[in-house]
Amino acid sequence: MQALLERALSGRSACCSTSITGSHVSQLQLSRCTASKQRAAAVVVAASVPSRSGKGRTDRPGQGSKKSGSNTKGKQLAKASPPSPKPQRPSKPGQATVKPARKPTSAGASPKLPRPATHAGPSTPVLPAGSQPKLTAVSAATSSSAASLGAAAVSDSHPCDPAPQGSPAPQVTLPPQAAVATPAARDPDHNDDVGGDDDGDGFLVDDGGDDSEEGGRVEAGGEDAGDDDDDEEAFPEIQFSLPNATNVKVKTAEYLKSSVAVADCPPPRFAEFAVIGRSNVGKSSLINMLTGRKDLALVSKQPGKTKCINHFLINGSWYLVDLPGYGFAKVGLQGRQQFDAFTREYFKTRPNLAMVFMLVDASIPPQKIDVEYANWLTDNEVPFTLVFTKADKRRKGVPASAKDSHVTAFKRALLRDLAFLPPSILTSAAKGLGRGEMLNFMAGLRIAFEKSGRLAAIKQGML
Numbered sequence: 001m002q003a004l005l006e007r008a009l010s011g012r013s014a015c016c017s018t019s020i021t022g023s024h025v026s027q028l029q030l031s032r033c034t035a036s037k038q039r040a041a042a043v044v045v046a047a048s049v050p051s052r053s054g055k056g057r058t059d060r061p062g063q064g065s066k067k068s069g070s071n072t073k074g075k076q077l078a079k080a081s082p083p084s085p086k087p088q089r090p091s092k093p094g095q096a097t098v099k100p101a102r103k104p105t106s107a108g109a110s111p112k113l114p115r116p117a118t119h120a121g122p123s124t125p126v127l128p129a130g131s132q133p134k135l136t137a138v139s140a141a142t143s144s145s146a147a148s149l150g151a152a153a154v155s156d157s158h159p160c161d162p163a164p165q166g167s168p169a170p171q172v173t174l175p176p177q178a179a180v181a182t183p184a185a186r187d188p189d190h191n192d193d194v195g196g197d198d199d200g201d202g203f204l205v206d207d208g209g210d211d212s213e214e215g216g217r218v219e220a221g222g223e224d225a226g227d228d229d230d231d232e233e234a235f236p237e238i239q240f241s242l243p244n245a246t247n248v249k250v251k252t253a254e255y256l257k258s259s260v261a262v263a264d265c266p267p268p269r270f271a272e273f274a275v276i277g278r279s280n281v282g283k284s285s286l287i288n289m290l291t292g293r294k295d296l297a298l299v300s301k302q303p304g305k306t307k308c309i310n311h312f313l314i315n316g317s318w319y320l321v322d323l324p325g326y327g328f329a330k331v332g333l334q335g336r337q338q339f340d341a342f343t344r345e346y347f348k349t350r351p352n353l354a355m356v357f358m359l360v361d362a363s364i365p366p367q368k369i370d371v372e373y374a375n376w377l378t379d380n381e382v383p384f385t386l387v388f389t390k391a392d393k394r395r396k397g398v399p400a401s402a403k404d405s406h407v408t409a410f411k412r413a414l415l416r417d418l419a420f421l422p423p424s425i426l427t428s429a430a431k432g433l434g435r436g437e438m439l440n441f442m443a444g445l446r447i448a449f450e451k452s453g454r455l456a457a458i459k460q461g462m463l
């Protein structure tokens with residue numbers, strides 16, 4: 001496996017070292033990169049975890065009081081209220097620790113501890129061309145300059161492990177070339193040919209007056225809203241190759257249960273993918289789009305619709321999870337803290353969590369709360385991928401390319417703290433954009449996740 005990993009990573013410019021333990025690759029962390037901008041990265045390839053049992057709650061998602069008002073009036077980056085404080089996760093024996101690292105606070109100061117970007121992901125690398133999700137773009141400049149990375153590690157434990165398991169993982173260091181990826185600008189018009197099309201299902205397109213027009217745009221400094229895709233800025237995004245995607249189509253999708261505590265979630269017997277993001281960003285809509293079902297997850301223009309951890313069983317063999325959004329002021333501080341507490345607990349402890357999709361609204365400027373949430377996920381070693389939503393949406397008088405500028409601005413904002421970006425996917429639930437890419441990605445992740453032996457270990461009660 002290590003050989004595969006090395007093969008997958010070799011030949012790419014960048015900076016990383018990894019260590020691997022056991023027969024399953026579990027985490028690959030690219031950490032501390034002394035790039036030209038003092039960026040650092042960590043990639044975590046997830047694997048084993050402790051199991052948790054599920055008890056039955058059957059609250060349907062979104063039930064409960066309706067919160068009215070379209071109050072996702074999100075604040076601009078500079079104004080937004082911060083999310084809850086970032087807890088520092090204790091390091092766990094048996095699990096490689098990714099320590100948050102930051103960049104310098106000011107010119108001339110010593111570098112901030114570079115905060116590593118954290119990913120889950122399967123270890124199995126190299127795919128035949130075309131079957132591998134094209135998720136990342138890496139700036140050539142960054143790649144070439146990102147010559148040195150500090151240690152990284154791979155262990156049998158999952159980034160969400162709640163408790164120590166066994167002895168510390170042995171570490172094997174890969175060559176420093178083994179890190180990031182080749183420059184590859186993602187094509188926003190990637191094929192979405194898997195399954196149906198959700199056109200005409202009531203989304204507001206080109207409305208200019210929808211709920212999440214959040215308080216104006218951040219004229220993110222230097223944004224070139226008129227750019228073509230050709231001019232798309234290349235970012236140091238992490239790339240990992242996945243096994244050939246099979247079983248991509250969604251044949252069955254059923255609502256399973258809603259929980260307000262991790263212990264209540266269904267037994268962790270399948271690979272699991274969760275969506276998180278600000279209230280109203282389109283989490284439930286994305287789940288419906290991915291599954292090709294209009295009403296599987298409850299969608300509303302009113303922020304705060306989803307209030308539980310909602311499990312959906314797909315093809316009888318994997319889970320999709322809808323979560324309450326963060327940042328919805330009308331829920332009130334107590335409600336917010338409650339949602340926040342159980343979703344964060346879920347991220348940190350759910351053993352079968354293969355990937356978190358963090359949704360970010362591409363139709364609005366970057367929001368501070370999103371940046372901070374991404375940092376929290378990183379700090380807590382939760383594997384995540386950025387999913388930009390509402391790519392179809394336009395505001396009157398704003399050029400179509402504005403969404404690109406928002407995406408770009410968000411990535412830039414993340415790069416203030418992260419050395420490398422997570423993979424990202426551009427989507428529109430209204431148009432079905434990104435569906436194929438996401439389904440392929442998840443299929444590859446599932447295969448790799450299953451190969452990791454993690455699920456088997458959970459079943460055997462080892463985790």
Ligand SMILES: Nc1nc2c(ncn2[C@@H]2O[C@H](COP(=O)(O)OP(=O)(O)OP(=O)(O)O)[C@@H](O)[C@H]2O)c(=O)[nH]1
Nearest residue numbers: 279280281282283284285300304305306325429430
């Ligand atoms: N134009 C457009 N609107 C979208 C898209 N995705 C979601 N919406 C709209 O955004 C609003 C919120 O969608 P939801 O899917 O309920 O958002 P959510 O993130 O689940 O919200 P909470 O459950 O409240 O956290 C609804 O009015 C959707 O129709 C999209 O791709 N394009």
Ligand SMILES: [Mg+2]
Nearest residue numbers: 283284305306
């Ligand atoms: Mg929802």
